[in-house]
Amino acid sequence: MNKKISLGLTISLVALACALTFILTSAYNLHHFNQKVSSVENMADTYSRLSELDGLVRENFYTDIDETALSDAILKGYVSGLNDPYSRYMTPQELTASQENDKGVLVGIGVNVLRDESGYILIDSVTTDTPADQSELAAGDMIVAINGTDVLELGYEQAVDQIRGKEGTSLKLTVRRGGVDKEYELVRRSIEVKTAWGEMLEGKIGYIRISGFKESTVDQFNEALQTLLNDGAKALVFDVRGNHGGLVSSVGSCLDPLLPEGDVAFATYRDGREEVLIRSDGEELDLPMAVLVDQETASAAELFASALRDFEKANLYGVTTYGKGVMQNTISLNDGGGLTITVATYRTARSACYQGVGLIPDYDVELPEDAPALDGLSHEEDAQLQKALSVLQGGE
Numbered sequence: 001m002n003k004k005i006s007l008g009l010t011i012s013l014v015a016l017a018c019a020l021t022f023i024l025t026s027a028y029n030l031h032h033f034n035q036k037v038s039s040v041e042n043m044a045d046t047y048s049r050l051s052e053l054d055g056l057v058r059e060n061f062y063t064d065i066d067e068t069a070l071s072d073a074i075l076k077g078y079v080s081g082l083n084d085p086y087s088r089y090m091t092p093q094e095l096t097a098s099q100e101n102d103k104g105v106l107v108g109i110g111v112n113v114l115r116d117e118s119g120y121i122l123i124d125s126v127t128t129d130t131p132a133d134q135s136e137l138a139a140g141d142m143i144v145a146i147n148g149t150d151v152l153e154l155g156y157e158q159a160v161d162q163i164r165g166k167e168g169t170s171l172k173l174t175v176r177r178g179g180v181d182k183e184y185e186l187v188r189r190s191i192e193v194k195t196a197w198g199e200m201l202e203g204k205i206g207y208i209r210i211s212g213f214k215e216s217t218v219d220q221f222n223e224a225l226q227t228l229l230n231d232g233a234k235a236l237v238f239d240v241r242g243n244h245g246g247l248v249s250s251v252g253s254c255l256d257p258l259l260p261e262g263d264v265a266f267a268t269y270r271d272g273r274e275e276v277l278i279r280s281d282g283e284e285l286d287l288p289m290a291v292l293v294d295q296e297t298a299s300a301a302e303l304f305a306s307a308l309r310d311f312e313k314a315n316l317y318g319v320t321t322y323g324k325g326v327m328q329n330t331i332s333l334n335d336g337g338g339l340t341i342t343v344a345t346y347r348t349a350r351s352a353c354y355q356g357v358g359l360i361p362d363y364d365v366e367l368p369e370d371a372p373a374l375d376g377l378s379h380e381e382d383a384q385l386q387k388a389l390s391v392l393q394g395g396e
Helices: 007-060 067-080 092-103 156-163 217-230 248-255 300-310 383-392
Strands: 088-090 105-108 111-115 121-126 142-146 170-177 180-187 189-192 196-201 205-210 235-239 262-269 274-280 289-293 314-318 326-332 338-348
Touching (some): 067 088, 092 105, 092 326, 092 338, 111 156, 121 156, 142 156, 156 170, 235 383, 248 262, 289 383, 300 338
Parallel strands (some): 205 235, 289 314
Antiparallel strands (some): 105 189, 111 121, 121 142, 170 180, 326 338
């Protein structure tokens, strides 16, 4: 028997549905409105406090104010208030330097420097085939003046900035060696930073060192990998000790030839949304592998190591890693500067995020306290590498 609904009941049900929709929508809008009001009130309070402070400074400060420096400091302070060590405001000059660093191509003379206890610039190392190398500058030399101005007068940070510059421009350095000062004139040029290189070790085990993940790292990595494979490598060791990370896109490109087809890594955003960060194609390298890690292996380098282990391609050797499993985006601003801000956590497709935890190695191997720094450590002295080689060769 068919039951019919009267017109009056139909109208009543429609009216009830409309009323319920209105109530729910109003409740949501009211909640949203209250949040907005709260946000506006907080902003108004912040601006009021800043205005009061600015007025007092301008009324009482004993000398002229550098408005640009003040504005930059306010923006930097705002981002630092997030209490996130990875978020920061960058001035236009800092953004340009960051973008060049990501590319892995720098404009300069080819020196790695440290601040000497005297305040002068100590040359720690010289990159081969660069203006500095061709001028016979060497590790241990001290830069004491730049374009005729004493480094102590410039201040260390500003002096280092002045060594950089536009490609093709000249730079005059006063360099102290053995207590004797000598003038050098060099021409800045683009220098590709070496972040991935390889060599064949005994037993046909290929070794690839990756010091960072830049745009240029991918080609360098692929070249090193292909050379080792062409030379008959039977196993591979990837060394990401001291690697603080870099571009996730470069990590993905380096992992692609090593892993099976499928999703490799995901980002998780504040609203719970997940996004595939890395996907591998169908080509997969079938060789025994090992990854060397240490307490400075961080961020994207941890993602590289974690992915190889999670997909059962490699064991990890060394000590527990840093534990940075959060991702940053850099946004260009209208003033020419940039905002680098943490936007998500990330993980591999087969394990949890390692933020604040790090990766515990499969083989816990510490280097002796008196061991040389990593760059000065020979393969024979390297207990972590030797352990990996032993296991890859069938030992324990």
